[in-house]
Amino acid sequence: MHAIDSLLLAIAASTPLLLAVEGEVIVQRSGIINLGIEGMMLAAAMAAALTHSFLGGIIGAAAMAAIFGVFAIILRADQIVAGTAINLLALGVTGSLYREMQDAFARPVARLAHDLVVPAAWIVAPIGLAALLWRTMFGLRLRACGENPEAVGRSVAMYRWVALAIETVLVGVAGAHLALVLSSGFAENMTAGRGFIALSIVIFGRWKIKGALLGTALFGIAAAAQYALQASGIGLPFHLLLAVPYVATLLILCGITGRVRAPEALGRA
């Protein structure tokens, strides 16, 4: 019983991660690689903490996404560098705002008790997103944007913006959930690399929604093992345990048996 409880808890705790993975699968399927989800989630977390709302989180994510979209989709700039810049931007802005508005953050943020986000992220969203990708004309065209944009014609940019918008909502909710449910407000750097872990899980899951669920669940369990180990008093010192999630992610990236095939046009300007 106890084990199953902790398992479910671990999985629930990875909900922000799952949302990010789901969002990035959609975006990468459309041919864009968004390294900036880390920054988006961070901005979302801060905006949600400030406004004490999920909508605030989405708006925070949207601000970063809009800038990224301009550079990646309209200007066709290098997507990796643009994503990295977004992360630095979010880091700089949230860091500055956090110190600038110390008083605003000093107010204790009541933790939200009930939570629709977890079932939405683990059940509703996967079903909806998978259906969108694989059973609709829209999804077919979107996937074609990621494989051979020339075969789609003129509206490739539109599909990519829509994909980015979907990701924005998901990541906005993720950041808000992180700040308002899993923690009590904003803390500097609170996303702690979830964005990059999400990117790794997207690859592990072979750009599929099913893979997203599996990968995140596996990761959640591995990460939870860190706390279990700590609680049981086994060897590893606290700080090294903090490194476990990242080592686990490295292993996830290595655990790709056989060559994975990314969407053909991924990252191409």
Add this chain to the structure above:
Amino acid sequence: MKLEHVSKSFGATIAVDDVSLTVEAGEIVGLVGENGAGKTTLMRIIAGELEPNRGMVTLDGSVGFVHQHFLLVSEFTIAENLRLALGREVQFDRPQRLIRDLSVGEKAKVELMKAIAPKPRLLILDEPTSVLTPAETSELFQTIERLAHDGTSVLLISHKIAEVLAVATRTVVMRRGRIVADGKNMSADDLATAMVGVRGAPPTPAAPRKTPARSAALHFQNLTVSPGEIVAIIGVAGNGQTELATTLRDTLPRRTTAHIPEDRARDGIIAELSVADNLALGAKTSARTLIERFDIRTESPQQRAGSLSGGNQQKVLLARELDRRPEIIVAAEPTRGLDIEATQFVHAQMRASADDGGAIVLITSDLDEAFALADAIHVIYRGNLSDRLSPADAATNAGRLMAGLQ
């Protein structure tokens, strides 16, 4: 379809120069011309993909366009590709097959279906036979004739005069962006003359070379090349030529082998580097000397290699590779897209290298080139090489071997 005084430029380059053309229902018009004559650009204007700078395009119905480079998504099934292009379900043989598992000819059929399913009034085909076997080509021509009979007008771009004459009711010749000939009963000679502007010189016959009997420099599957020999590998594009060149590149010792890759712009020249830098990647001799020796037309050794013309880029590649006096040379489509002058230069270089003792593998889809240069010929089909043939044998059997028969 009617074009009136249509012109189109890309920056300083005039691609289409004051073209007027009328096509009636049921006509099959063959559009011929050398590479760079403006055929594809003109077709793209008719199809609505490009806007002309001047002139008017009048269409009486929709246009179907079969592109030279397929716009198919390899990872999708046939059904998905058709649904993507047409927005609805269409009948096709075994539509659950993935595009990447199809042969080139089958992919061409899918691409054709995309164009004709909406029942266009005008169908444009851009170099459709460049990747088809003779049998598939005649199947295509039957389809074209059927469509024309039902009232569709067909515009067929090709640089293969014989084929165009076989199916077209009327031929139009383009050169340097203008229409230079337009008629119904032109002969092959008429067309050839109009295409290049002068009577084409007959291909220079290979001068008999005295090669002392020496052991083979290159031995690969059933391909054997001795020093001083030129062996040509011919076949319809897409039958494993690229894979063969790549395998040879990865297995032969770099120090003594030279490679001229098939796609000179993408795989040969590094556009962002200077001419001198490109040369230095393979050659030891100074850039200035090489530029002079190979007659590379460039403003300076520091000029960006990407801004050179195709012919000069090929010269840079040759200089880079041949300076080492390699024992083996693997050249893939070395004269693709080059004008007569550049082509003759490349051929002369290859002969000189052979005379110098080099063993040359020439992968080409240009049969004239193969017969002009080669001492022996293999035909490649679906990745497999035929037995070694003398040029005479090849001349008789090439067609069948290229189609996979015999």
Add this chain to the structure above:
Amino acid sequence: MRRLFIGAAAAVGAVAILALSGMAFGHPPGELLRILLVGSIGSPFALQATLIKTVPLLLTGLSVVIAFRAGVWNIGAEGQFIVGALASFLVARFGLMAALLASIVAGAIWASIASLLRFWRGAPEVLTTILLNFIGFHLLGYAVNGPLQEARGQYPQSEVVPPKAVLPAIDGIHAGLLVAVILAIAAWVMLYRTEEGLRLRATGFNPRAARWAGVNVNAQIARAMAISGAIAGLAGGIELLGVTHRLFERFAAGYGYSGIAVALLAQLHPLAAVLSAFFFGALTTGAGELQRSANISATIATFGQAVVILTVIAFGAFHARD
């Protein structure tokens, strides 16, 4: 010439945006600019602080220049910096030279983990280098809270390095500055005057064509990663032995990521990186002054870096569309 313009525009743009955003919090932009300028180069003390910050920025910048030039996404300078410093600390008892060498080797090894994973399992280095940053960061946390913690155990920091391993300094500016500038020149020579550099640039521009030209692309990439990591590791070692003299939790302070901004502003040119690093050094020092006198968070400098990067690639994007 065009590239000079882009660089200047990006730098000016960033400062302008910074000044303007200060307005949002009630600070007149002119005032902000004055503080930035004076705080960074307006006094010998400020200049010294700027030059000291220039050193790690220049080195991590060079690290990124080499990697990006080879077409490798080394976003791991931060972790390589930390690991370099850790190795330096451990070897410090054997003297300065040994310690610096250790930092070079450690940085190269840390970066090569990512290379290995790329070649062995196809793991994209853009992600593995970032993950290694996090791992390195926690490794440092473990070290200064545990085995390497100072004897009296009060703060999460290490002991001071022995005097024999301290970088000599003149007027408060340590020899690391000289090392960094020499390295910048060496990098330039390597990239533009040697065959290795030519192959590296070829690999970065067009790996397919480079392969056809006979370059062993995989080996080239591995070497570039190792060199890149080595320089970033050296940056950490020098920062330890020349400036902080002890390890502590926030040792890296984002120098690894800043290196990306330095490299891009310099448009991947090693000599321009010197100017670029100085610019960002000044920005960081000036931002510190902003915090002291105007109570504006110093993280505004990170914001400035992001703006610079975005400006530079915006121009690059227009260029690509020509």
